[in-house]
Amino acid sequence: MAEKRESTARLVASLTRLWDDVVAASALTGDDDEHDPEGQTVAFERAQLRDTLKQARGDLEALDRAASRVAGGEYWVCERCGGPIAAARLAARPTATCCIDCAGLPAR
Ligand SMILES: [Zn+2]
Structure with a gap:
């Protein structure tokens, strides 16, 4: 990082x-x-x-x-739902701030 x-x-x-x-x-x-x-x-x-x-x-x-x-x-904490962000997701996208589920939601 x-x-x-x-x-x-x-x-x-x-x-x-x-x-x-x-x-x-x-x-x-x-x-x-x-x-x-x-x-x-x-x-x-x-x-x-x-x-x-x-x-x-x-x-x-x-x-x-x-x-x-x-x-x-x-x-490791999702900014939107407070849940964990998968390690694989952070490995693929180190700057991710939300979990894969929230990433699929429309932007607020
Ligand atoms: Zn989330």
Whole structure:
């Protein structure tokens, strides 16, 4: 768990750095995306990078939440029904906060 959190933190850091590079590069090429074929590629890469970064940050938040649940002794407890979360479920999805039964219910 700690290892996964660390690697996700590293991923976010490197993506943020990459993001800064892309923003800097696109600032250099200007905002003329519509007329510059190169500019369109930058815009596309920027959009993809933004999605990846958003995903990685979401993972990091989920891992932080899981870590605090571990610390609070609630890691194995379903947030919705208070029942136990199966070990197999947590093995497959370490950031799960509810049991398999509650996971199938519509979101509140
Ligand atoms: Zn439950």
